[in-house]
Amino acid sequence: MIGGLFLHLALLLLFAPLLLGIITKTKALFGGRIGAPLLQSYFDLARLWRKGFVFSRTTTWVFLAGPVVGLVVPLLAALLIPFGALPAPVSFEGDLILFVYLFGLSRFFTALAALDTGSSFEGMGAVREVTFSCLAEPTVLFSLLVLARLSDGLSLNTLLGSHLLTAWQSEAGASLSLILVCLFVVLLVENSRIPFDDPNTHLELTMIHEVMVLDHSGPALAMILYGAALKMMVLSALLVKLALPWQTGWWLGDVGLFLAGQIGVAVLIGVIESSMARLRLPRVPQVLIGTSLLSIFALVLVLR
Amino acid sequence: MNFFNIALLILLTGSLAALAIRRSSLASWVGTAATVTACLFALTSSLHVLLTGEVLRQSLPWSVPGGEFALLIDPLAAFFVLPISLLSLFCALYAGPYMRHSGQQRSLSSHWFFFLLMVAAMLLVVTAANAVLFLATWEMMTLTSFFLVAWDHRQAEVRKAAWLYLLAAHLGMMLLLALFLLAGDICNSFNFSDFGPLARIPLGSASILYLLALFGFGVKAGLFPLHIWLPDAHPAAPSHVSALMSGVLIKTGIYGILRVVSLLPAAPAWWGWLMALLGGAGALYGISLAAQQRDIKRCLAYSTVENIGIIFLGLGFGIVATAEGHPQLALLAFAGGLLHLWNHALFKGVMFLGAGTLMHATGTRDMNRMGGLLRRMPLAGLLWIGGSLAIGALPPFNGLVSEWLIYISLARAGAGVVGFGALAPLLLFGLLGLVGALALVTFTRLIGICLLGEPRDPGAATAREADPVMLFSMGTLLTGCLAIGLYPQGALRLMARPLSQVVQTSPEMIAGLGQQVAPLGFAALLLVAILLLTAGLLFVIRRHRPLAQGTTWRCGYRFPSPRMSYTGEGYGEFAAWHLLPAFMRPTVNGGHIVGPFPAPARLHQESTDPVLVRLLHPLFTGIAERCQRLRWLQQGQLSVYLFYIFIASAVLMAWSIWAGGRGG
Incomplete structure (x- = not known):
């Protein structure tokens, strides 16, 4: 139990920034460049952590609450979700609701921290973030319901349990592949990736997530970046478990499989980012409504 | 029961005392003290019932026909007494400093009179064990809250909001009158303790009673689509009154529905589905409109519609699950x-x-x-x-x-x-x-x-x-x-x-x-x-690192303004x-720039309630127009009116003979 907890946290805290590095590297390779070193995000975090703070004169404690909550929430959410075949250290019946609402909490404070600066650009980012999540949230819930329908419990541990392997081979495989797509879209939206948001853009008007953290600096910015990396790993853990439901029976093998899956997701994100353009803003809600309908369809398929 | 009676007595004497005092500060003091002590007594008795399960009851004779001053605190009533007394306590404490400024201009005695009576009425509504007493206190609750909503009656919008509230509440009251008359007719008594036969009536009549209760109480509870009075009345009222109305007064409607359902025969699933679907629709509707409001209290009022919707969703689904x-x-x-x-x-x-x-x-x-x-x-x-x-x-x-x-x-x-x-x-x-x-x-x-x-x-x-x-x-x-x-x-x-x-x-x-x-x-x-x-x-870390202050980044623009x-x-x-959907969007007026040298343009955005503006308003205007056609009945001559009275008496007499002949 305690060992599992430490393994979980160690995997999360150590490997999360690496995924960002892999994405950047993949994009660089597609662009024909060598690109930043794989460990660049670790260097960035270390550098930011040593720096001082710059605060806007309008800000209050809420401005710092954003980074704190943004870091703590993925940390706590990670404890609820199994990493591949490694079971979640904290698990109880109905924890999937807590999982979803924890990310709601982090969104609440990120949006407030953005509005605390009084900048209209950051307000814009906050609006987009909270509005898009209105459409992403039903998708997540319906996808989790598909999993709940296939298992006999309501905790993420049972939802993403060992029955997935047999479920893939049964009639439910179609539903599972649909929700895999839906959850991947949600992963892209929630982590502000192309085609929904461009983390590397330099025009404030077109940003979503990046514009919300424009005024953060030093250790606070480090916390935000680290929190974002953790969030990505936690959300893609859901995908990895769905796509690679195998168990090796040896904990080191399970860890290897899980990390391989995470790296695969990161490479896939890099490929998508290299091969697609950002969607026009009004198109984003349409895509998200599409995935919501897709997830309802997946649900109807397993009801049969 | 004694504690509860003491609470009621304190509230009633307190309200009269507050009415007698002209000085605002003293009236506030008396009002607050009376509410706080009374609520502490009521709180004690509700906690006693909730913890021990002992049912408190008392019955005093009352000269009203069919009425009896019967009170009953069973766990369901205590469940509602608890939040009523708790929230009233803090709202009364809050009201003192909140109303101080207003009290310098006019006397607060009437405010406290109605406030204390409203608290007493809410406590009585959830504990009344007789239909006549229930309806009387229900009406008292409506009227006192009407006067509290209309506190700033010099403003036209407040008068309008209070009027809408009174109108909606009385439409609901008519359904409740029908409900309790029917129930009383079936059971030959107006005491809730004699309502036992209701549990054995056929499903058809039970459904009629249920629908009457759902919509009659639903008006007060803010059940979609009967919530129309809520978004106007909450902003108009003083804040502690809005808090009390939104927090507990509208919940008495839910109490009414739960009480009636507990008296009726086992509910079929569709009762629950109806409640759950209206609740779900209300939750979505309320929160979507709450996101549009500029007025902070109107925004909170719509959020009340949402939360009431969630409560109805839970309770309705509970009925479904029981039925299935x-x-x-x-x-x-x-x-x-x-x-x-x-x-x-x-x-x-x-x-x-x-x-x-x-x-x-x-x-x-x-x-x-x-x-x-x-x-x-x-x-x-x-x-x-x-x-x-x-x-x-x-x-x-x-x-x-x-x-x-x-x-x-x-x-x-x-x-x-x-x-x-x-x-x-x-x-x-x-x-x-x-x-x-x-x-x-x-x-x-x-x-x-x-x-x-x-x-x-x-x-x-x-x-x-x-x-x-x-x-x-x-x-x-x-x-x-x-x-x-x-x-x-x-x-x-x-x-x-x-x-x-x-x-x-x-x-x-x-x-x-x-x-x-x-x-x-x-x-x-x-x-x-x-x-x-x-x-x-x-x-x-922040204490050990260098700190710098600057202005917010505004893309290099040097002269930011809060505008x-x-x-x-x-x-x-x-x-x-x-x-x-389009019908729920706010309406935008103005903002058009015309001509090569345009004059300054103004833009105004407003979010109105679609149910009220697009559905109920045309409906009632239509009805009023139809009724205009009956104006030829009003001839203004005494002899014609005497003729009407004669016809009415004749019809009533004929009906009573006919009904008497059938043994009814």
Whole structure:
């Protein structure tokens, strides 16, 4: 139990920034460049952590609450979700609701921290973030319901349990592949990736997530970046478990499989980012409504 | 029972005493003291019933025909007495400093007279055990709250709002009169204790009674689509009155429905589906419109429509689950709905009282004229943010616990039922998720535009922290929210007896319910601990690092002005134009630029209630126009009216002979 907890946290805290590095590297390779070193995000975090703070004169404690909550929430959410075949250290019946609402909490404070600066650009980012999540949230819930329908419990541990392997081979495989797509879209939206948001853009008007953290600096910015990396790993853990439901029976093998899956997701994100353009803003809600309908369809398929 | 009687006596004598005192400060003092002591007595008796399960009853003769001054505090009544007395207590404390300014211009004695009577009426409504007494106190509750809403009657919009409220409440009252006349006719008595035969009536008549109760009480409860009075009345009333009305007064409607359903025969599933679907629709409708409102109290009023919708969703699904033979699911759904009722009383209290402090400090209800208030009112702002977290069902507060119970009930129903019957609960589950996400839009907007950024108006720039007593009221209510969030088993244990009255259950099942929510409280505790730890770490680092101050980054623009920051309309626009159907969007007037040398243009955006404006308004105008055609009946001659009286008497006589002939 305690060992599992430490393994979980160690995997999360150590490997999360690496995924960002892999994405950047993949994009660089597609662009024909060598690109930043794989460990660049670790260097960035270390550098930011040593720096001082710059605060806007309008800000209050809420401005710092954003980074704190943004870091703590993925940390706590990670404890609820199994990493591949490694079971979640904290698990109880109905924890999937807590999982979803924890990310709601982090969104609440990120949006407030953005509005605390009084900048209209950051307000814009906050609006987009909270509005898009209105459409992403039903998708997540319906996808989790598909999993709940296939298992006999309501905790993420049972939802993403060992029955997935047999479920893939049964009639439910179609539903599972649909929700895999839906959850991947949600992963892209929630982590502000192309085609929904461009983390590397330099025009404030077109940003979503990046514009919300424009005024953060030093250790606070480090916390935000680290929190974002953790969030990505936690959300893609859901995908990895769905796509690679195998168990090796040896904990080191399970860890290897899980990390391989995470790296695969990161490479896939890099490929998508290299091969697609950002969607026009009004198109984003349409895509998200599409995935919501897709997830309802997946649900109807397993009801049969 | 004695404690409860003492509470009622204190409230009645207090109200008369307040009426007799001309000086505002003294009237406030008497009113507050009377409410606080009376509420403490009522609280004691309700806790006694909830903890011991002893049913308190008393009956005094009353000269009204069919009436009897019968009071009954069973666990279901005590379940409602508890929030009524708790919230009234803090609202009364808050009212003293809140009304001080208003009291310098006019005497507060009438305000306190009606306030105390309203508290007494609410306590009587939920404990009355006789239909005549119930209707009389129900009417007393409506009238006293009408006068409280109309406190600022010099403003035309307040008069209009109060009038709409009175009208809607009386339309509901007509349905209730019909309901209790029918019930009294079936049972030959107006005492609730003699309503036993109601449980054996055929389903058809039971359904009529149920529908009368659902819509009659639903008007008061703010059940969609009968909520129309709510968004106007809440902003018009003084803030502590809005808090009390939104927090507990409208819940008496839910009490009425639960009481009637408990008297009727076992409910068929469609009763529950009707309630749950109206609840779900109301939740979505309420929160979508809440995200559009500029007036902070109107925004909170729509959020009340949302929360009432969630409560109805829980209770309705509980009825469905009972009818279809799933007592476990029914228990979860009822527990969620009832707990949400308590929770809503607590956090809506915080939110309305907080809105009052902001109004008090800035002199406006318009969020676009606020901004930057967290720096000027740090404590009030902190409590308001806490209240928003609770109302948005975010951990570690209490809103999540009750919604979690409803979610689990819906998900289990969806996972357990074979075939497409499972789709309905699963879609409701998704709907609840959508409502939660929209609540996030609403409340980040409310907090962000009102409290954060820079002041957009001189009124906001000179705002000062609220009175300590006002902060104390808000703070205690918020502590209650946090306590239920961290230790939900305690609240559920307190609810065990009322729960067993509305749903078939056993002590083991209730104990199991406590065990199910316990991990949620544990997770909330863990969250608070890690948050405090990380925040402490950041605090320590901040003290050891160089700090610099600067202006916010505005893309290199050097002369920022608060007028450039995001407004409430701007924040709501994206959701309105991309998520909502056209009829729910706000109307935009003006803003057209004409000619080569245009004059300054004005743009005005307004969000009205689609049900009221597009549905009920045309309907009632149409009816009024039809009625115009009957005006030829009014000839203005005495002889014609005498003729009408003659016809009416003749018809009545004929009918009574005919009815008498049939042995009725």
